[in-house]
Amino acid sequence: MVAANLAANHKYSHSHHSQKATPMRDVEITLGTIYKTGGRWRGAITTGYDGTGKRVRKYISAKTRSEVKRRQLELYRRLLTKQKQPEKITVETWSAQWLEQIAPKGVSPRVLQNLQSAHRRHIVPTLGKYKLADLGIEEVLELDQAVEKSGVSGRTQQAVRSALSTCLDAAVEWGKMDSNPCKRVKRPQARSATRTALAAKDAAHILEFSRAAKDPLFSLWASYLLLGFRRAELIALEWDRLDLERGLVDLSWQVQQIPWRHGPKCGCREGKPAVQCPRREHAVKPGQEFRELRASRILVRPKTAASIRMTPIPGPLLMVLRQHRDTARPNPYSLVWASESGLPLDPRIVTREWKKLQKSAGYEPVDLHSTRHTTASLLLAAGVPVEVIVQILGHSDVASTRRYAHLDQTMARAAMEKLGAILPLTGGV
Template identity: 40%
Template sequence: MSKIRGDLNPPKYRESRGLWFATLDLGRGPDGKRRKVEVSSKTRAGCIQKRMARMKEIEDGTYTPGVKPTVGEWADHWCDEIASERVGPRTLANYRSYVRKHIAPHVGARRLDALSVDDVRALHRGMRESGVSDRTVQAVHNTLSKALKDAVREGVIAQNPCDRMDRPRARMQERGSYSRAEVRAILTTAEGDGPGEYSRWLAALTLGSRQAELLAVEWPRLDLDAGTVDVSWQVQQLPWRHGHGCACGPELSPRQCRHREPDAPSWYELRPAYKGTWFTRPKTAAGVRVLPLPGPLVDALRVWRDVAPTTSLGLVWPDNRGLPRLGREDREAWTDLCRRAGVRQLTLHSARHTMVSLLLDDGVDPEVIRQIAGHSTILSTRGYMHVSPDRARDALARLAG
């Protein structure tokens, strides 16, 4: 690198601007042109301080010439060009929502390289004052930190202010699971709703698969003779984007575009289901799996198969039109079932926790449970494990004896 000759150029005051200016002479670049960097401040001392800081950036290799984007501009660029090729459509939609609702209104106008720890704390404070939950504050912070980490990686800024502060804490949400008695009450009630509903909730409580995985199960992926089910697809509603090269104006939303397409990266594997609903692959390779079916579920599915209406999509548990059952409708049916069964009102996701906990109670190896649940790591599985009071009491009795 050419010698920096900033110390040979003392600050000069420009009355027309009311500022002190200093120039760093970086010598000639590869194109033969002289390269200069200018800094300014309201005071001579401040100008000298800025010049020294800029010289250090140049010497450390952390200075990037050109006008720095604002936080909002970088966040939009990050969503469109970086995160869009890294994550699935639903996650990307969350990122865009966090940027639009929280990051842009609070710190979007701040220049990216001027964003400070205090600015990020002000973002947290402003969100909390507007009534946003601690969990959302944490999610927005994580999104901003990821965007800034990529800005550092690409040389746009020198450091990520989120790395110099603690991540905001969020109150842990209680993730309960049902007891064996409650499971029996739920299934007894579901049995009176017919073979379709009974097999749906029996699958939720015994397979522990994700809601989107079970709603995507097609009859050809069920082998009742072998007693297995392929849960390697999910059914999801994906956001739209304008089709490549479309002539839509800014007044038309992506949903109105004649050439619209799902807002998903090129590597994202999906199949059309119905309108904005698609069959998609799980988030991780661990989610692609074939599960054994317990005997009672095989029997229930045989009964359901004999009376189930034929649908064009071949779904095992469709809605009454033969189309993919919406997650909201499915959750509402679960809530109603639990109310009629007289059990605690836990979320549908608690059925997944219940399966993991009951297998743990039965002494099943955690690694086997991990593979059944489709978790990428055993740490994820441990968050689903709830030791029953009886098992804990027996363990403590053995310890005392």
């Protein structure tokens, strides 16, 4: 009744010209009936008349009658206030445009890669054929259910939802749709798994097992446990950033594998993969500092200032790294660790080899990233102050509120020597 009264009080007058000389008439924006057809509910709004005197209607569809009613009233109010109608663009079309032209300017290469994966594997297959204007609560829930049925983790479910929401936020900003329906649907729940850390004796046993087996990655595992660095930091480490005379390591670069994008004015046909573009370029943010490594792998600066740090090397590890320097094969990239063929290490292979080592040593595999927790636990057990651990491990969340950028290296070195005493490395490589 309220909608009917509103419709009666809002009239738009238009002059229509046609070959049939139809008379000019007042045009009412009126709500039509809601009905079900083909398994979906449908509603209409009369917005005027064409040149022959026929009514012009706009149609809304959804899976439920209540959702059609909501969209119908939303469109009705928008027309009354002369707001722009959402464009008839599909989710698939907008997704491709957003990922190619808009998203790369605002996110890191790693985040862009994750967004592309979420859209390619989940969002486009489920919602790609829907028009942006037709997206509502039911469609968001449809995606959530499809992602859950695919068997991925709760964290991945949340990531997919976030990828859709971010994409739709941009659609709203660019005037492609009026509101983001993700804002009206509760985010999928995810149960956080508790990360486990190796005890000191277990870490020492695994390292001793690796050394005795003449594992070519022994020095890498020792560095993980005694330095607490991230995988991307150690894989990217170059010899000129490893000072084995003063016992310092410079963590100013990380390795990332990022997607390609078409180069400017490349002239490629539509649909041609960016990797085949003769003028392809790395899909990095404008102004982002990076260095070429190999193929799609590049070296980039860490995402936070706290992650760029100079860390002392404990005595036992310094001995191991010097032995590794004397026996390691040179590689074209001057990396401290490389494959047998001289190529940069594949992060997935490093993770696989770490799990294989633990199983061979008789342990249930602990996630490689958890070695950082092991290092932190050992430093705490050695009585190292928290602010020193913050700098050593480059914890950005703590460093953002507690500034220890100018921590005396003497304190950090003393801390690392305590760690070396708790986790000694017997023998050589």
